[in-house]
Each structure stands twice: as C-alpha cells, then as structure tokens.
Amino acid sequence: MKLCKDIHQHSKYPERILQFGEGNFLRAFVDLIVHTMNEEADFNSGIVVIQPIQNGLIEILNLQDGLYTLYLKGIQDGQVTSEHKVIDCVTRGINPYTDYDQYLKLAENPDLRFVISNTTEAGIFLHKKDRLEDRPQVSFPGKLTALLYRRYKFFNGDKSKGLIFIPCELIEKNGDKLKEIILKFVELWELESEFLQWIIEANIFCNSLVDRIVPGYPRERLEEIYRELGYEDDLVVEAEPFHLWVIEGPDFVKSEFPVDKVGLNVLFVDDITPYRTRKVRILNGAHTSMVPVAYLYGIDTVREAIEDEVVGKFVKDTIFEEIIPTLDLTKEELEAFANSVIDRFKNPFIKHDLMSIALNSMSKFETRVLPSILEYQNREGKLPLKLTFSLAALINFHRGERNGEKIVLSDDAAILEQYASLWKVHDGSSEQLKTIVATILSNEKVWKMDLNQVSGLTDAITTYLTNILELGMKKAIFQVMY
Ligand SMILES: NC(=O)c1ccc[n+]([C@@H]2O[C@H](COP(=O)([O-])OP(=O)(O)OC[C@H]3O[C@@H](n4cnc5c(N)ncnc54)[C@H](O)[C@@H]3O)[C@@H](O)[C@H]2O)c1
Numbered sequence: 001m002k003l004c005k006d007i008h009q010h011s012k013y014p015e016r017i018l019q020f021g022e023g024n025f026l027r028a029f030v031d032l033i034v035h036t037m038n039e040e041a042d043f044n045s046g047i048v049v050i051q052p053i054q055n056g057l058i059e060i061l062n063l064q065d066g067l068y069t070l071y072l073k074g075i076q077d078g079q080v081t082s083e084h085k086v087i088d089c090v091t092r093g094i095n096p097y098t099d100y101d102q103y104l105k106l107a108e109n110p111d112l113r114f115v116i117s118n119t120t121e122a123g124i125f126l127h128k129k130d131r132l133e134d135r136p137q138v139s140f141p142g143k144l145t146a147l148l149y150r151r152y153k154f155f156n157g158d159k160s161k162g163l164i165f166i167p168c169e170l171i172e173k174n175g176d177k178l179k180e181i182i183l184k185f186v187e188l189w190e191l192e193s194e195f196l197q198w199i200i201e202a203n204i205f206c207n208s209l210v211d212r213i214v215p216g217y218p219r220e221r222l223e224e225i226y227r228e229l230g231y232e233d234d235l236v237v238e239a240e241p242f243h244l245w246v247i248e249g250p251d252f253v254k255s256e257f258p259v260d261k262v263g264l265n266v267l268f269v270d271d272i273t274p275y276r277t278r279k280v281r282i283l284n285g286a287h288t289s290m291v292p293v294a295y296l297y298g299i300d301t302v303r304e305a306i307e308d309e310v311v312g313k314f315v316k317d318t319i320f321e322e323i324i325p326t327l328d329l330t331k332e333e334l335e336a337f338a339n340s341v342i343d344r345f346k347n348p349f350i351k352h353d354l355m356s357i358a359l360n361s362m363s364k365f366e367t368r369v370l371p372s373i374l375e376y377q378n379r380e381g382k383l384p385l386k387l388t389f390s391l392a393a394l395i396n397f398h399r400g401e402r403n404g405e406k407i408v409l410s411d412d413a414a415i416l417e418q419y420a421s422l423w424k425v426h427d428g429s430s431e432q433l434k435t436i437v438a439t440i441l442s443n444e445k446v447w448k449m450d451l452n453q454v455s456g457l458t459d460a461i462t463t464y465l466t467n468i469l470e471l472g473m474k475k476a477i478f479q480v481m482y
C-alpha cells in the first residue's frame with residue numbers, strides 16, 4: 001500500500017506558504033521545519049508546492065496526498081540519532097505546465113504570506129524571452145512575477161497582501177538577486193510603476209543560507225525501508241540530523257516565522273556573508289574538490305573518501321592548509337566548523353555518492369573552489385597544490401573513463417561537447433595535453449575569466465594531468481601529498 005491520507009492522517013492547515021521546488025532538499029529541510037513549527041508553535045501553515053520545470057514529482061506528490069517519510073540519521077554530540085516521520089504540511093502540488101490557471105489563482109489567497117524556493121543554482125536567472133502572457137513562463141522568476149502581478153491586481157495594490165520571500169538557492173545574495181530579476185521583468189513587460197512600488201514596499205526578500213546534507217532517495221535500501229514502515233513511499237527521503245538556516249531579514253520576519261520557539265538551528269542575522277563563505281568554501285568546496293580525485297582513485301562515496309588513509313588525508317589537508325587560510329573568520333571558528341564537516345562526511349548512516357555531487361561539476365568548481373585557489377595565490381604568492389591538482393583531476397574526469405569503465409557525465413551540454421571534442425583527438429603528446437588544458441582554462445563562460453592568466457596554473461595543471469594519465473590517480477596523488 002502506498003502512503004496517502006487513507007493510512008496516515010493529514011492535518012488541515014491554511015495555505016500560507018508557496019514553495020517553488022519539490023526536490024529532496026526542500027522536503028528534508030524547509031518542510032520539516034514548517035512541520036515542526038505547526039506541531040510545536042501553532043504556526044498553522046500549509047505549503048502548496050509548485051513544480052518549477054516541466055518534469056518533476058508533483059504528480060507523485062499529489063498521489064500521496066502531499067505526504068512523505070523523512071529519515072534523519074547520523075551522529076550528534078556523540079550519540080547515534082535515527083528517526084523517521086511522516087511530513088504532513090504539504091497540502092497539494094501544482095504543475096503550472098498542466099494547470100496554469102490554478103497556479104495563478106494561488107495569488108488570490110489572502111492567507112498567503114511566504115514564498116520559499118530551491119530551484120538549484122540554475123533557477124534564479126533572467127530569461128528575457130519570458131512574457132506575462134506565457135502559460136507558464138520558462139523561468140522561476142518569470143513565473144513568480146506573473147503571480148505577483150495577479151496578486152497586486154486582485155487586491156488592488158493592498159500593501160497588507162505583500163509576501164515574505166526566503167529563497168534557499170546556494171547563490172550569493174539569493175533574495176536580492178530574485179528581487180532584482182522580478183523588478184527587471186516589471187520593466188521588460190512594461191507594467192505600471194505602482195506595481196513596482198508595491199513590490200518594493202509591500203514585499204520582503206530575505207537572503208538565506210541553508211546547510212544540511214541530503215543524499216535523497218535511498219534507492220538501495222527501499223525494501224528494508226518499506227518493511228520497516230509497513231507502506232510504500234515513492235518520496236521517502238534521507239538526510240543527516242544536522243541543519244542550519246541563516247536568514248538575513250528584518251525583525252518582523254523572525255516574529256512571523258517562529259523557529260526560535262521550537263529549538264531549531266535557524267539564525268536571524270544582519271549579514272549572512274561570513275556564514276555563506278565559510279560553508280560554501282569549506283563544505284561544498286571540499287565536496288567538489290574531492291569528487292574527481294576520489295572517484296578516479298576508485299572510491300564511490302564521501303564516507304569512503306574521508307576514511308581512506310590517502311584520500312582522506314588529501315581532503316583534510318586541502319581544507320586546513322589551502323581553504324581555511326583564504327577565509328577571514330577566526331582560525332578557531334573555521335577549524336571548529338571544518339572538524340564538524342569532517343564528522344558529518346563520516347556519517348555511517350548516509351550513503352552520499354560522489355557521482356551525485358559531480359552533477360554540474362564545472363560551474364560548482366567555479367563558485368565553490370576557484371575562489372579559494374585565487375585567494376590562496378593572492379595571499380601566499382603561490383598556487384595551492386591540492387586544489388590545483390583537483391582541477392587537473394576534473395579535466396581528466398571529463399575524459400569520461402575510470403579504469404576502462406565509462407563515467408556518465410552530467411553537465412551543461414556545451415561543456416560536455418567541448419570536452420568530448422578535445423579528448424577525442426588526444427594522441428598522448430604533451431603539446432596536445434597543454435592545448436586541452438589551455439582551452440578548458442580559457443572558457444570564460446565557465447570561469448568568468450581566462451584562467452591561463454593565473455600565474456603558473458596552465459603548466460601546473462598540465463604536469464598534474466600528465467601524471468594522472470601516465471601513472472594513474474593512485475600514484476599521481478602522492479605528488480601533492482607530502
Ligand atoms: N541535497 C543537498 O544535500 C543539498 C543541501 C543544501 C543545498 N542544496 C541545494 O539545493 C538544490 C536542490 O537540491 P536537491 O537535492 O533538492 O535536488 P533535487 O534534484 O531533488 O531537486 C531539484 C529541484 O530544483 C528544480 N530545478 C532544477 N533545475 C531548475 C531550473 N533550471 N529552474 C527552476 N527549477 C529547477 C527541480 O524542479 C527540483 O524541484 C541544489 O542546487 C543544491 O545545491 C542541496
């Protein structure tokens with residue numbers, strides 16, 4: 001039997017939250033937080049989930065009446081934590097691609113107060129071709145502008161009907177960026193200036209930073225899980241117990257969003273920048289830089305990587321010797337955070353596949369690792385060897401082969417085509433290898449600069465790449481280890 005309201009009671013809450021995105025992260029993080037506030041702080045808020053792109057899980061979510069099971073497993077303060085619960089704050093899902101009218105109708109709900117999103121780093125972007133008349137607009141900000149315009153019109157510009165936006169996308173100043181794009185649409189669509197004023201005066205866009213490792217759907221443990229639960233659940237999701245949400249916004253947001261009443265790790269701060277930089281550079285930077293090295297070494301998961309004598313040391317040294325020295329918080333604070341991240345990577349209950357982190361590795365390397373390389377060179381006057389080696393490994397990773405086995409690459413089509421055409425003609429000569437490196441490093445669309453301009457980088461990467469190809473990762477890694 002599938003999980004649905006016939007076998008699990010579904011609480012009835014007014015729909016006060018719109019959530020763009022039905023992915024694993026939001027279901028394991030925001031929805032749990034809302035569920036907890038409903039249970040413990042009388043938050044009394046239901047979530048309507050919007051599917052932001054054509055393909056998604058909304059149909060499955062509706063088949064389960066918005067219900068799904070969340071597993072939290074890990075070690076906290078030295079204690080094993082393992083719990084699961086059915087999250088019941090999602091009232092329904094809407095697919096704007098099949099039901100645009102119902103989507104726009106949401107704007108007319110007077111109870112609506114919050115808009116939360118996680119549309120990945122690709123979601124908050126200006127798609128100039130979006131039009132108000134589209135059903136739906138391609139982009140998330142385009143869809144949102146259309147919904148806001150309907151709300152503004154329906155309530156005749158009533159300022160008490162404005163919304164609080166808390167985006168969770170892992171981009172810098174996510175709230176500011178979302179607002180900027182919405183205001184751009186008002187201009188492009190030539191909408192009235194009073195609407196623009198209403199957006200600015202009646203709505204609040206908070207910047208926020210999220211942190212929780214959510215490997216997602218536990219495909220390999222499903223039978224065991226279904227046996228334990230006594231029902232089937234196509235949306236079961238697994239995550240670590242650790243969570244942190246840092247929100248930058250005015251005080252009234254804190255009073256309307258009563259997370260402090262339920263003891264959750266949510267901070268309201270004046271500036272999220274230091275938290276964001278610390279998390280993205282250390283945790284995400286370690287993830288992204290370990291993937292090509294550990295995977296080519298023959299390792300498949302984060303935990304195996306961190307526990308391996310050689311690769312684990314590579315990752316830890318990278319964090320402590322090459323990432324932390326580029327950050328501005330105190331050494332104690334940074335080292336304490338780094339140690340807790342390493343413990344989280346060791347979580348014995350979570351299987352975090354390196355290949356899932358490898359998705360869109362090139363853009364992730366640019367935002368999560370490259371700033372450490374550049375800042376290290378700026379501060380120390382030399383290249384950080386391990387991070388440089390990781391970039392060489394990433395170029396090798398895009399050959400699409402590990403010990404004779406195909407690697408299924410998943411990245412922007414243009415990037416994959418470029419790699420395919422470069423590696424196809426590679427004949428083993430060192431000149432050609434240098435050409436491959438120089439061509440990849442010159443891709444300003446990815447790096448936002450020509451990386452060949454970074455002193456010594458092209459040659460260092462060519463040398464490392466040659467070694468990885470000739471000796472294999474197991475031997476080549478020692479070149480930057482001791
Ligand atoms: N999984 C984690 O551990 C974790 C932790 C913190 C942050 N995050 C961030 O959350 C994001 C989502 O992760 P997830 O694990 O939920 O992934 P997921 O694949 O389960 O969900 C992705 C969601 O993003 C939407 N989406 C994808 N491309 C989009 C686009 N171009 N425009 C609009 N929407 C788009 C999808 O519809 C879906 O709702 C990632 O970008 C990740 O960086 C993930």
Ligand SMILES: O=P(O)(O)OC[C@@H](O)[C@@H](O)[C@H](O)[C@H](O)CO
Pocket residue numbers: 210211212213214283284287288356357359
């Ligand atoms: O989710 P991604 O694919 O953007 O990045 C992979 C991981 O680095 C990421 O999910 C972390 O686990 C997460 O950011 C921890 O809060």
